[in-house]
Amino acid sequence: MSFLMKNPKCLKRTQVEVRSLIGKKGFLKEYDVQNLTYLKAVIKETFRLQPIAPLLLPRETLQKCKIGGNEVPAKSFVYVNAWEIGRDPQAWENPEEFCPERFIGSRIDYKGQHFELIPFDAGRRICPGMHIGATTVELALANLLYKFNWEMPSGINEKDRDFDVLSGLTTHKKNDLTLVARKVDDYLL
Numbered sequence: 542m543s544f545l546m547k548n549p550k551c552l553k554r555t556q557v558e559v560r561s562l563i564g565k566k567g568f569l570k571e572y573d574v575q576n577l578t579y580l581k582a583v584i585k586e587t588f589r590l591q592p593i594a595p596l597l598l599p600r601e602t603l604q605k606c607k608i609g610g611n612e613v614p615a616k617s618f619v620y621v622n623a624w625e626i627g628r629d630p631q632a633w634e635n636p637e638e639f640c641p642e643r644f645i646g647s648r649i650d651y652k653g654q655h656f657e658l659i660p661f662d663a664g665r666r667i668c669p670g671m672h673i674g675a676t677t678v679e680l681a682l683a684n685l686l687y688k689f690n691w692e693m694p695s696g697i698n699e700k701d702r703d704f705d706v707l708s709g710l711t712t713h714k715k716n717d718l719t720l721v722a723r724k725v726d727d728y729l730l
């Protein structure tokens with residue numbers, strides 16, 4: 542929601558997609574979100590810019606090895622910086638820009654096959670809850686956008702919408718995102 546409030550055109554496009562696909566159905570179920578291409582792209586773009594575990598989980602090397610040409614002694618802690626990888630200019634065009642469109646028609650996904658996008662990590666220890674995690678986020682966002690129109694409270698302006706996070710293994714917003722939700726009458730949907 543923070544990224545969408547900062548990018549009203551993306552908010553509008555996501556909302557139009559959700560409402561036109563779901564029509565007057567009243568509530569979205571898990572199987573509905575499979576057809577929400579743009580909303581899925583919004584979530585991928587959010588995972589790219591703001592991975593929930595920015596350094597994934599640390600690993601300890603069992604024996605000395607080489608990573609990217611560097612000698613790493615045995616019993617070293619190794620961190621993979623998913624946050625930095627998601628903003629790598631060699632992998633992404635305009636990496637700092639929130640642009641869900643970059644995923645439309647792209648094969649890049651977060652399922653561990655594309656190392657430029659690894660919010661759930663990759664390989665043997667990839668998050669086993671990846672599908673339920675992503676679906677839960679998709680479903681919650683889709684229903685929030687379906688049922689409500691969203692506005693900034695009066696007196697809050699552009700510069701108050703920050704992306705500061707608290708330090709920790711997982712990302713939590715430092716300052717709450719406070720929004721005004723206006724319920725859309727069913728007959729208007």
Ligand code: HEM
Pocket residue numbers: 593594597598660661662665666667668669670671673674675678
């Ligand atoms: C959007 C939601 C989620 C994200 C971004 C996420 C991300 C991650 C990441 C980055 C790891 C560390 C992988 C590693 O480097 O070892 C992990 C591990 C794990 N996640 Fe998730 N996760 C999410 C939701 C869930 C859910 C819903 C469940 C359970 C229902 C779950 C269960 C686990 C478990 C059990 C591990 C440890 C796996 C292992 O050590 O082999 N996750 N997750």
